[in-house]
Amino acid sequence: MAYQYVREPLKSDEADRLSHACQNAKEKLIIWTLLDTGLRVSELCSLNPENILWQQRALRINGKGGPYGKKSKKRVVPMSKRVQALLEPYFALNDKWFAGERQVQKIVKKIANRAQISQNVTPHVLRHTFATLALQKGISLAAVQKMLGHDRLATTEIYLNLTEGHVIEEFQNKW
Numbered sequence: 001m002a003y004q005y006v007r008e009p010l011k012s013d014e015a016d017r018l019s020h021a022c023q024n025a026k027e028k029l030i031i032w033t034l035l036d037t038g039l040r041v042s043e044l045c046s047l048n049p050e051n052i053l054w055q056q057r058a059l060r061i062n063g064k065g066g067p068y069g070k071k072s073k074k075r076v077v078p079m080s081k082r083v084q085a086l087l088e089p090y091f092a093l094n095d096k097w098f099a100g101e102r103q104v105q106k107i108v109k110k111i112a113n114r115a116q117i118s119q120n121v122t123p124h125v126l127r128h129t130f131a132t133l134a135l136q137k138g139i140s141l142a143a144v145q146k147m148l149g150h151d152r153l154a155t156t157e158i159y160l161n162l163t164e165g166h167v168i169e170e171f172q173n174k175w
Contacts (some may be wrong), residue, residue: 009125009132009159014117021115026098027058029086030107030157034123035116036080038130038148040064041101041123049091057084063149136170 010018015035022028032055033044043061051060053076063073080089090098104123112121119125127148134144147155 006039008119009129010117010119010121012133012136014115015129015133017115018112018121021111021116025086025090027107027111029090030104031126032086033083033112034078034108034126035130037077038076038127038134038144040127044123045076045097045101045104046101047087047097049095052079052087052091054084054088057081061149065141073149075146076116077147128159131156135159 010084018031019028020036022031030044033039033047034041037059039059039061040063044064046062049060051062052058053060056076057079059077059079061075061077063075108123108126131144131148134147135141141153141156141160144159145153148156150156
């Protein structure tokens with residue numbers, strides 16, 4: 001198998017610090033949605049009220065992929081209570097997302113700096129963090145695969161490659 005660069009996910013305490021460093025509703029919308037859903041930044045920025053299944057507490061996502069990158073791959077991603085509590089009032093007043101991809105990347109970086117997280121934090125690192133934390137919480141690899149929109153289980157398995165720090169932290173939390 002070819003070498004694949006693995007972005008370091010945030011540890012759970014770093015993810016908590018990032019969440020608490022948000023100073024307004026729009027920052028929370030970005031950080032909490034990325035951390036709680038594992039969406040790609042492009043998927044986040046294309047959210048609109050039609051994507052939200054309020055009764056099922058889920059998001060209908062048009063993911064990347066399909067023939068010629070037509071975004072024809074569709075999936076349903078569960079929505080946490082805290083994300084629903086933010087999205088409901090936002091989409092009651094707005095019909096599209098408020099920021100573009102580059103702007104979201106800059107906001108994530110600004111909040112990570114405020115949270116004093118030393119590693120480079122991007123929306124994609126938050127996607128990796130979501131996947132890693134989901135697996136650590138006991139969500140099955142197959143369920144995480146579906147939520148992330150991966151075709152192959154092998155793509156999702158990279159999140160099983162935890163760092164020594166993650167292994168030690170998990171052992172200490174469970175032992």
